[in-house]
Amino acid sequence: RDRETATALSSRGLTVSGTIQARASHTSEPVTTAGSVDRRKTSLDVPVAILGFTGSLYRDYQEGRNLNYTLRLGASPLGNGTQFLNLLDANLTYALRPTIDQADGQLNVTFGQQLLPFGLEVPATEDLKPVINNAQFASKLGLAQRQIGVIVRGDLDPTVDYGYNYRAPLLAYALGWVNGAGPNVSDNNSAKDFVGRLAFTAPSDYSSWLRQLTLGASVYHGKQNRLIGSTFVAQGKRERVGVDFSYNHEPFGITFEAIRGEDGTVSGSANAPVYGTVKSKSHTATFFYNFGEQFVKGYRAQARFDDWWPKSYQPFVRVDRFDPNTAAQNDAVDIDTLGLNIFFAQTSKFQLNLNRTHDRARQLKYRDVLAQFQFGF
Amino acid sequence: RDRETATALSSRGLTVSGTIQARASHTSEPVTTAGSVDRRKTSLDVPVAILGFTGSLYRDYQEGRNLNYTLRLGASPLGNGTQFLNLLDANLTYALRPTIDQADGQLNVTFGQQLLPFGLEVPATEDLKPVINNAQFASKLGLAQRQIGVIVRGDLDPTVDYGYNYRAPLLAYALGWVNGAGPNVSDNNSAKDFVGRLAFTAPSDYSSWLRQLTLGASVYHGKQNRLIGSTFVAQGKRERVGVDFSYNHEPFGITFEAIRGEDGTVSGSANAPVYGTVKSKSHTATFFYNFGEQFVKGYRAQARFDDWWPKSYQPFVRVDRFDPNTAAQNDAVDIDTLGLNIFFAQTSKFQLNLNRTHDRARQLKYRDVLAQFQFGF
């Protein structure tokens, strides 16, 4: 009876989830926007609210070749975002190979709007990102945008330690074809963009010091419309190549990514266009340290209430540099971050970030303090 | 305990549902939009994502005179839609007559924003439409728009076959009054538009060859503001009359709709307006054939897992013509579709449509290929 009148039902497997951020910030460089913002140094914000609906359309009990779906909607009032809920992810994933045995390689294909499998930071959803602000390359090189397309993700030859519920594939790969025009629009040309990633993890036992040492390489290869005025002149290239390294050995961890971009440009007049290329480069490195009890699904949790959750602390340092044009002098932006994450409940954390920015193009140095609760259901 | 911490609760009966489309398309006629789209022939799209919340506010256990609600939100990034979630349906339905006995006629009244009961294609929700693109008249005559109003729907003298869970009323009717200004706005004049429908189904047993032979007629009678420049000159008429026929006899089925429209127009100057009328006509016919096992709620499903779902296949042919002005020559648009629907899970289907379009006004003939997964929860 309770089920009928006081429970949310669905016709397929469905998990409802959400992620919300509430932030307080201070900057040493006041912000003024003509006609609306007058020398703001502090602000309280709800930067992001995301609603997710995920589940299974078809469950294959024999082989685990399941068909799953994801629908994610979000509003991001901060910055150039929007206060309205729009479509983030909408896709369908099918397991091409059986998923019953963890020791088998996996192979999934996802069709629809989704995040790109490029490096470490780009494919992380909002609830998993360690730093409040994204690495600069993610937005400045357009990689953080969701894309509509079909992406195959798989892995080979995993090391499995059933005791620790640990699974580390020797080789993980992803390759896909996407519009390249961003989310919620049809493609703006006929060229489809290619994205691929290959990651090699050192084979090791759970107890080895090599555990979770991963080396990866990613490539994005596409075309973008280039215009002079409103006349299409050419489809310039849009290349991004990245290498990444991560080593996550409790209690320490380190991640590093370096990305190079190359964008075709046109200038001059529509009748006599001049073709060019802008090369950009970027890198970001993060070092973190964990302490405090962590939640491990295991015997420790057995005698506890269901809302027992140990606090854990994660101080970190990040350096992040983005150079938008390697041919130009003095245009790189450095952002160094000193941060602390406090995990205090299952889906909640408190984040404190101190950012020091050196913006050479605008000849500015400033500091930001960001304090944020991220919580969800 | 699981109920408390890991189940979505509600204070009234609630079913959460969703419908998502992920599509790949190819056209023989490249699309160019000044300043943004450069000769697109192919695109990957998420045309529609809909989120629905339905349930019961008040359940009458004695007579089944229930009070139900519907809230549906959707984003439709493709075409002239929007990437933001907006309000589709929001209404309240009350059963004026008891619904306990299926052999009784039913009578419901629905108040709020809803689909119009006009013909066959217009009142179908997105998850039930057989063809990827709607029939032309639905959008070109403005009938596919949700309207805000009050609509009474009922039926009389149903033939009921309890064994097959089959119910076919001899006469079904609907009549309502709506703003006529479309969804999510107040009315734009004081005139309320009338919509009515009458459908006659041949009385027959479940086994009769006349089963599911239905003849219907629909009428929409309203007013629209007519302006010259920004001056209101008159409220022109807005009439649509439709007849429809459907015969659904396994494994074959056929549906046919013919619609005529009449719209008052004004031209000339605001001081000396010239009144006129534009008449349009349209028809669409669909022939389909089903094969493969179909899911019937019955003994076959009893020994199966809950996710057993037989595949079924539905090839179809549709012809669709819209003539926007019967007084003008060479302005009709023909769209012929050869299609295949594959139902592979309870709420999911794969759709393949080949469209051949003959647009006389633009003097174009082109072909489109659309492949789409439609899935939901």
Place this chain on the structure above:
Amino acid sequence: RDRETATALSSRGLTVSGTIQARASHTSEPVTTAGSVDRRKTSLDVPVAILGFTGSLYRDYQEGRNLNYTLRLGASPLGNGTQFLNLLDANLTYALRPTIDQADGQLNVTFGQQLLPFGLEVPATEDLKPVINNAQFASKLGLAQRQIGVIVRGDLDPTVDYGYNYRAPLLAYALGWVNGAGPNVSDNNSAKDFVGRLAFTAPSDYSSWLRQLTLGASVYHGKQNRLIGSTFVAQGKRERVGVDFSYNHEPFGITFEAIRGEDGTVSGSANAPVYGTVKSKSHTATFFYNFGEQFVKGYRAQARFDDWWPKSYQPFVRVDRFDPNTAAQNDAVDIDTLGLNIFFAQTSKFQLNLNRTHDRARQLKYRDVLAQFQFGF
């Protein structure tokens, strides 16, 4: 099994709720909007649809110092609202003091986007408001806008009658700091606005005639950007002071609020600005009477079906006046409302309001009839 495939799950405690309004209205003063609306006197509308997600992130079983969240999304197509779903509330509430014992004072802190604790009408969510249209001061003085900030709410020395599940604190207080720039934007200046409220309830038993006699005072003290053209000239003050009184003694009830506002203004030129102040005042009083059986969580409900719900009726009278500038003559607007609320199901009511408006500035007197179903889940 049902739980797995046909129930909406979540990873934290979650209650999904919604509020929808469907309205019919008639006005004696036709509405014309250049180019779109032609002398409208009647309209059918879905003024508001709200979707809410609330729950607990962390439940403290020992002391009840819980951590709760609220996410509310809404579309309000009517008037200057929007048809798109946007973010209404997004916040996190922590109980600073134990909540196990009802006889203890409580103290909660809420961080994020939320309603202001100012008077009686402003902090009421849409499903709790007695009158269809809000009191004028709520929107005209900007108090009905959600704000982003941190607000502490608490109470002291409550009178508790466990038998009737009745709790009335002697003193309730709230104080907070908010951006003052409204919802879904960063602050537009560095000044944070202060809001505070103090309410005194007569200490009394459940049976006393003094029960639910409350006197309150609220203050809002902030800054707003003042511009001449697009040049920032000053940050003018933005003050609101309110007193309120409510006495809710079955079957009668009365509420009264009086609010004064003071806004800094600038005029003249940007080089020689002239500073001024506009003072406004407003009051609203509502008298209501309840009859019919009311639902009380108690023995009466025990032998009933779970959807048994007694009807109750609430006729009321409201007078509402807003004077936008006390220095100007003949600019006050009076709205008198005669209304009836019929509560016919747990989360649903029917509302009928007759409004008589005297708009002195526009020299208009007109009457409106509004009939509305408000329902939710």
